[in-house]
Every structure is written in C-alpha cells, then in structure tokens.
Amino acid sequence: MPEAVAVAAPEEGVEVAEGAAPRQQTTWEVVSGLLTRMFFFWMVMSWMRGDGNKTPTTATTSAGGKPGRNIFPFGAHLDMWVYVNENEQFADAIDEKDLFWKLDDIEFGNWELGPNKDGTFHHSGEIPISEHVQNNGSLFMHAFITRSGEVPFPEQLGGHYQADYVVYRSKQLNRFKKRTIKKTQNLLTGETSTSKELLEHAEKFGNVEVLSHWHPNLTINIVTDQTAWNRANIPAPFNEMVVFDESGSRYQPIVYLNDYWNLVREFQPINSTMDRLPLNLVFQPLSLFKFQMYASQNMRSQWFNFMEEANKQDEDQDAMKEAILETNPYMLGLTVIVSIVHSIFEFLAFKNDIQFWKSRDSLEGLSVRSILFSILQSFIVFLYVLDNDTNFVVRCSIFVGVIIDAWKITKVVNVKYDPTNLKFGFIPINFEDKSTYLESDTKKYDQLAFKYLGWTFFPLLVGYSVYSLLYEEHRGLYSFVLSLLYGFLLTFGFIMMTPQLFINYKLKSVAHLPWRMMTYKALNTFVDDIFAFVIKMPTMYRIGCFRDDIVFFVYLYQRYKYRVDPKRVNEFGTSGEAPEQQPAVDGPAVEVPAVEGAVDGPAVEAPAVDGAVGEAPADKKND
Numbered sequence: 001m002p003e004a005v006a007v008a009a010p011e012e013g014v015e016v017a018e019g020a021a022p023r024q025q026t027t028w029e030v031v032s033g034l035l036t037r038m039f040f041f042w043m044v045m046s047w048m049r050g051d052g053n054k055t056p057t058t059a060t061t062s063a064g065g066k067p068g069r070n071i072f073p074f075g076a077h078l079d080m081w082v083y084v085n086e087n088e089q090f091a092d093a094i095d096e097k098d099l100f101w102k103l104d105d106i107e108f109g110n111w112e113l114g115p116n117k118d119g120t121f122h123h124s125g126e127i128p129i130s131e132h133v134q135n136n137g138s139l140f141m142h143a144f145i146t147r148s149g150e151v152p153f154p155e156q157l158g159g160h161y162q163a164d165y166v167v168y169r170s171k172q173l174n175r176f177k178k179r180t181i182k183k184t185q186n187l188l189t190g191e192t193s194t195s196k197e198l199l200e201h202a203e204k205f206g207n208v209e210v211l212s213h214w215h216p217n218l219t220i221n222i223v224t225d226q227t228a229w230n231r232a233n234i235p236a237p238f239n240e241m242v243v244f245d246e247s248g249s250r251y252q253p254i255v256y257l258n259d260y261w262n263l264v265r266e267f268q269p270i271n272s273t274m275d276r277l278p279l280n281l282v283f284q285p286l287s288l289f290k291f292q293m294y295a296s297q298n299m300r301s302q303w304f305n306f307m308e309e310a311n312k313q314d315e316d317q318d319a320m321k322e323a324i325l326e327t328n329p330y331m332l333g334l335t336v337i338v339s340i341v342h343s344i345f346e347f348l349a350f351k352n353d354i355q356f357w358k359s360r361d362s363l364e365g366l367s368v369r370s371i372l373f374s375i376l377q378s379f380i381v382f383l384y385v386l387d388n389d390t391n392f393v394v395r396c397s398i399f400v401g402v403i404i405d406a407w408k409i410t411k412v413v414n415v416k417y418d419p420t421n422l423k424f425g426f427i428p429i430n431f432e433d434k435s436t437y438l439e440s441d442t443k444k445y446d447q448l449a450f451k452y453l454g455w456t457f458f459p460l461l462v463g464y465s466v467y468s469l470l471y472e473e474h475r476g477l478y479s480f481v482l483s484l485l486y487g488f489l490l491t492f493g494f495i496m497m498t499p500q501l502f503i504n505y506k507l508k509s510v511a512h513l514p515w516r517m518m519t520y521k522a523l524n525t526f527v528d529d530i531f532a533f534v535i536k537m538p539t540m541y542r543i544g545c546f547r548d549d550i551v552f553f554v555y556l557y558q559r560y561k562y563r564v565d566p567k568r569v570n571e572f573g574t575s576g577e578a579p580e581q582q583p584a585v586d587g588p589a590v591e592v593p594a595v596e597g598a599v600d601g602p603a604v605e606a607p608a609v610d611g612a613v614g615e616a617p618a619d620k621k622n623d
Contacts, residue, residue, distance in 0.1 A: 067228035068244055068251045071165055074109035074226065077148040080283060082141060082220070084127050090142045090170060094153055100125060100141075101281055105148055108253070109224045111285055120284040126276040134272045136212045139173045143220055145255060164245065171257040173279070174212045175267060181207040184473035187480060192473060213267035215259065216278040221286035223254035237295040256286065260294055261325075263318045342527050349520035354404070356514040357411045363437040365512030367446050367500040368412045374496065375405040377489050384486040387479060412437075445506045449499035457495065464488045494547040501551070504558045513555070522552050 072078065080103040083094060101123045111119040133139055144152035145167040151159035152166050181202040185192040192199070229238065231248040243252045270277070297317075324332065382398045409415065412434070419428040437443050465484055474480040504510050525548050 066249055067230045068249050069228060070226050070253055071245075071250050072108045072147075072253055074224070076108045078106045078108055079104050079146050079148050079150070080106060080220070081144040081146070081152050082281065083144075084139060084141050084173070084279070086130065086132065086137060086139060088138070088140055088170075088172070090168070100127070100279065103283055106283070108222070109285070111224075120282055122280070122282050124278070124280045126278055128276050129270075129274065131272075133174075133212070134270060134274065136176070136210070136270075138212070139277070140170055141173050141218070141257070142168070142170045143255065143257065144168050145222065145253070164250075167243075167252045167255055169255045169257055171218075171259075173218070174214055174270065176210050177213050177264075177267065179209055179211050179269070182473075183207055184475050186469075186473055187477070188469055212270045214270050214277055215262045215267050217259070217262055217280050217282075219258040219261075219282040219284055221256040221258050221284055221291070223256065223288055223291045224285045225254065225288045227288070237298070241295065254291060256291060256294065258286075258294065260297065261321060263321060265318065338527055342524055345520045345524045345527075349517050349524070352517040352520065353514065356517055357408055360411060361436070363412060363434055363442065364440050365442055365503060365507055365509060366412075367449065367503055368433070368437055368443075369446050369450050370496055370499045371408060371412050375409060377496075378402050378405045380482070380485045380489065384482045387482050441506070442503060445503045446499060449502035452502070453495065453499060457492070460492050461488055464491070494551060497548075497551045501554055501558065504555075504562070508562050510555070510559050510562050515559075518552070518555065525549055525552065 080101070081099065082101040082103075083090075083098045084100045085095070085098040103121055103123075106121075107113060114120045127139065129139070130137070146152055147162075147165050149159060150165065151161050152168070154161045154163075181198050182192075182194050183199070183202065184194070229242055229244075229251055231244045231251075234242060238254075241254050241256075244250065327335070378398070378401050382395075382402050385395055385398055409431075414432040414434055416430045416432065417428055418430050421430055422428055423430065433443065464487065468474075468480070468484050468487070472483070474483060500513075504513075
C-alpha cells in the first residue's frame with residue numbers, strides 16, 4: 001500500500017463530519033465497540049434468517065447447477081488497462097488520452113513479480129480535472145484485465161478483441177462528505193473562532209453542505225483463486241463478486257478495487273484552486289482468505305449505513321483500522337480476548353443489577369439520593385448525545401439505560417398519580433419516600449452526606465461554569481447548559497458515589513450493598529486500568545480511569561472493617577446470634593427455702609429450667 005499523501009488541515013471552525021468532533025478513540029474502546037456491533041449484527045442476521053435450519057436445496061442438473069472454472073488458469077499472461085474520466089458508464093469508444101496506466105505481461109498466480117519480488121506494481125501520476133469536477137463533479141476509474149496481446153475494446157487500439165476474456169470493473173474515485181460550519185460563539189463576548197468568510201458562506205448556503213473529497217491512493221487486487229464455484233450455491237458475499245458467463249461453466253477472476261485503508265482524515269476537499277489531482281495506484285495479487293476479510297467489512301458497512309450516517313460509520317471504521325495498523329499484533333490479540341471477557345462481565349453486572357432491584361423490598365442502608373442522582377445523570381447524557389448528533393447505535397444503548405433507570409425510580413420511591421396536586425403546575429405525578437427509608441436512620445445519614453457533599457460539589461460546579469463561559473464556545477443557552485452538565489459530570493461525577501460510603505460508615509455495615517454487581521463492575525474497572533498504561537491514550541484519561549478504583553477500594557476496606565459479626569445488630573434491627581440456651585439438667589426438683597416475710601404455705605417446687613441449677617429461673621439469671 002503506498003504511503004498517503006499529506007493532507008491539508010481543515011479550516012478552523014469547519015468540521016467535515018456532522019456534529020461535534022469526538023475525541024480519538026483508544027484501541028480498547030474500538031475493540032469493545034466492534035464486539036458490541038458484531039453481537040448486534042449476529043442478532044439481526046439470526047432474526048432475518050428465521051428458517052436458517054432448513055436443509056439447502058440440492059443443485060439441479062441444469063447448466064446453472066454445474067461447477068464453473070476460472071477463465072484464466074494459473075500461469076496465464078494478462079494485461080491491465082486503467083482509464084480515468086468523468087463518465088460513470090464506460091462507452092464502447094474510448095479516448096486514448098484517458099489511459100492512466102497500462103501494465104503488460106502479468107502472470108496470473110505468480111506472487112514473485114514486480115520490482116520487489118512480492119507480486120506488486122506501482123504507478124503514480126496526476127490527472128487534469130475540469131471545472132465540472134472542481135464544482136462537485138465526479139471522477140471514475142475503469143479497469144480492464146485482458147489476455148496479453150488483446151485489447152479491451154472492439155476495433156480499437158490495433159489489437160485482437162475477445163469479449164469472453166475481458167474483465168471490467170469501475171469505481172468512483174472521489175467521495176462526497178458533509179462539511180458543517182460551526183455556528184458557535186462565546187456567550188459573554190460574542191466572539192467565535194470561525195472565520196468571517198465561512199460565516200457569510202453559511203448565511204447564504206446554510207451551515208451544512210456536501211463537498212467532493214479526494215484521496216490519492218487505490219489498490220487494484222486480483223484474487224488468485226481456482227475454486228470450482230457453483231452458481232446455484234455460491235455463498236455470500238461471493239455471489240455479488242463472482243461473474244459467470246451465460247452457461248455458468250466459467251467465471252471471471254475477482255478484481256477488487258480496494259480503498260479500505262484510506263482513512264477519512266486523509267481525504268481533502270476538491271475546490272476551484274486545483275487543476276490536477278494526484279493518483280497512486282498499486283496492482284497486487286490477493287488471497288481468497290484476505291478477500292473474505294475485506295468483503296465481510298463491506299457487508300458490515302452496508303448493514304450499518306441504514307442506521308447511521310456514512311460519515312459516522314467511516315469514523316468508527318477508521319478507529320478500527322488505526323488500531324490494527326498501530327498496535328502490536330500480540331497486544332491486539334490480547335485486547336480482543338480481554339474485550340470479550342470485559343463484555344461478559346459488563347453483561348453479568350447489568351443482569352445482577354436488575355435482579356438486585358427486582359427482589360429488593362427494603363431500602364435500609366441504601367443511598368436513595370445517590371440513586372436518583374445517577375438516574376438524572378443518565379438522562380443528561382441522553383440529552384447531550386441527542387444534541388450532538390451521535391450515531392444511532394450509541395443513542396439506542398443510552399436510551400435503554402435511561403429506561404432501566406426510570407424503572408429504578410419505582411423501586412426507590414412511591415410514584416403516585418394525583419391530578420389535584422400538580423408539580424410545577426402541570427405534572428400530576430408525586431413522589432414519596434418508601435416507609436423502609438423513612439423509618440430508619442438511612443434517610444438521616446443520606447441527607448447529612450449530601451449536605452457535606454454539597455459543600456464540595458457546588459463550588460466545583462460554579463467554577464466549571466465560569467471556566468466554560470469564559471473560554472468555550474456554544475451554539476446557544478440550551479447547548480451551554482447540556483455541555484456544562486455533561487462535562488462536569490464526566491469530570492466530577494464519581495464523587496456522587498461517596499454518600500453510600502458515609503452511610504456504610506454510620507451504620508457500620510455493608511450487608512445491604514449489591515456486592516455481586518459491584519464485583520463485576522470492579523473487574524471491568526481493573527481491566528480498564530491495565531490497558532490505560534498499555535495502550536496509547538491521553539494522560540488525563542489515564543488518570544480518570546483510577547477515580548472509581550479509589551472509591552471501590554474504600555468499599556473493600558469497609559467490607560473488611562465491617563465483617564460479619566453475629567453479635568452486632570444490623571440496620572434491620574436483628575442479629576445473627578441466637579439467644580444462649582443450655583440443655584436441661586436431669587435431677588430432682590429443687591426445694592426453695594422459705595423466705596423471711598413470705599406467706600406461709602407449702603414449699604414451692606421450682607420447675608426444671610434449661611441450663612439452670614440454682615434457685616432462680618434462667619431469665620432472671622440473665623438480667
């Protein structure tokens with residue numbers, strides 16, 4: 001693959017992809033996201049197959065059911081012709097000036113050709129472009145493979161033409177991408193980093209426009225394969241790639257115009273200042289296995305294009321490509337394995353969290369205010385991703401989390417419909433604390449914890465608000481509030497876990513916590529910590545990975561400090577120790593001597609009491 005041509009940096013205030021530019025994903029996030037998408041893709045495919053267990057139909061004896069063979073055997077000598085012009089459909093007549101590259105005498109199946117003896121050939125040049133291409137027109141590449149000495153067009157180029165032995169593929173070279181001109185400004189001063197020219201352009205034509213972009217690199221792969229494909233039973237994705245003749249007895253070799261490794265950030269916009277475009281072509285043989293990998297990625301792209309914008313999908317693909325290119329293969333393999341384990345732990349934590357709240361009847365020892373705050377935090381994150389045009393998959397996952405958190409509200413407070421008592425003048429829903437929360441010391445400690453927390457929390461919020469107003473730009477007041485809350489929660493939200501620590505300290509118990517769910521989450525956190533130092537990522541992000549660890553280690557210390565003590569009365573008012581009991585002592589009844597001042601009468605026999613030999617009953621003895 002040729003080296004990428006340096007691309008000019010985009011103008012300040014301009015985003016090629018729509019929405020706020022996300023931070024660059026780490027390898028860990030990329031692999032985890034890929035596994036999630038693979039699982040989702042598998043579910044969709046399983047649902048669509050439905051009758052996938054049916055036995056496939058046996059091929060008939062008709063011509064379409066016969067196995068085919070490649071029109072070019074190994075060792076066949078081939079020529080390649082590459083034309084570039086503005087025509088999407090290639091006509092029978094061709095202008096010879098459109099010929100960009102002609103490669104002669106390629107031996108099919110020989111991997112030791114070329115200057116480097118690796119089967120590859122390179123060609124670079126420049127293409128003159130017209131005013132039409134400068135103004136969002138398109139350029140197309142037309143590639144032909146013929147037998148040596150033959151030509152791709154009848155009665156042209158002075159050679160022999162045979163249509164049955166001409167392989168033709170075409171591809172659009174430029175790519176259309178959205179450019180968004182940011183209409184943001186400092187809410188105090190009104191200043192913006194976007195240039196005045198861009199703002200004027202946005203006023204005339206809108207802040208979102210589609211521009212033609214160019215990448216100079218492309219690889220032409222010919223798949224070296226002699227499989228006896230059967231047209232009636234050829235599997236996907238080969239059924240779209242393998243071209244048979246009318247009889248089905250012969251097929252053309254797969255020619256794949258490969259731009260998989262062209263990253264989105266390497267594309268540059270085409271404008272009126274350009275009169276020529278660079279193009280670097282590589283011809284390279286490709287094994288069937290590698291082609292399957294490329295084809296599977298193309299199928300994945302087609303599936304997810306209907307759920308999210310192509311720009312967003314391309315950015316996710318780029319992150320995965322960079323992870324493959326820049327990460328040590330052993331580390332990448334380890335990352336994939338640990339990512340699978342990480343996903344399993346994440347699912348188990350989710351499952352146990354649901355089970356815990358589903359079976360929980362008492363709120364003794366639990367910080368209800370922290371739970372309600374986490375629900376509010378999930379809702380703020382959901383509003384933020386909606387405001388910033390995040391892709392469909394992320395929106396769905398966050399929305400599911402919000403629904404689950406909304407269900408938790410019914411477990412921590414009593415939700416009542418009361419049209420006579422409207423909240424904010426129009427909401428007929430009221431919330432009341434549950435009795436198990438009111439009748440215990442938990443509420444008192446919870447309120448006290450949030451009182452102390454407010455002394456730290458709100459000054460930080462005010463300081464962060466001042467910083468955001470002074471140094472950051474926003475689209476408006478609504479965007480400012482969401483960005484402020486989201487950024488603040490992302491930075492300082494972890495301290496909302498501390499009220500539960502305070503309640504545990506006051507109750508001297510941790511028996512009320514969902515330890516199984518917390519254990520799974522802690523394991524995931526520790527995995528994140530390990531990869532925070534192994535994988536390249538920003539320093540602040542590495543520091544952020546350890547915030548939850550500190551809180552969890554405090555939880556572990558409390559679990560050690562407040563270990564099971566059967567003599568201690570817990571937050572539910574009971575202990576694990578049964579009253580001391582001893583077996584009854586065999587023997588005659590003990591006669592109680594007369595007490596001075598007692599009423600005359602017969603002697604009173606004391607009944608036999610378990611564990612008592614003396615004069616008084618056991619309950620008196622324990623007083």
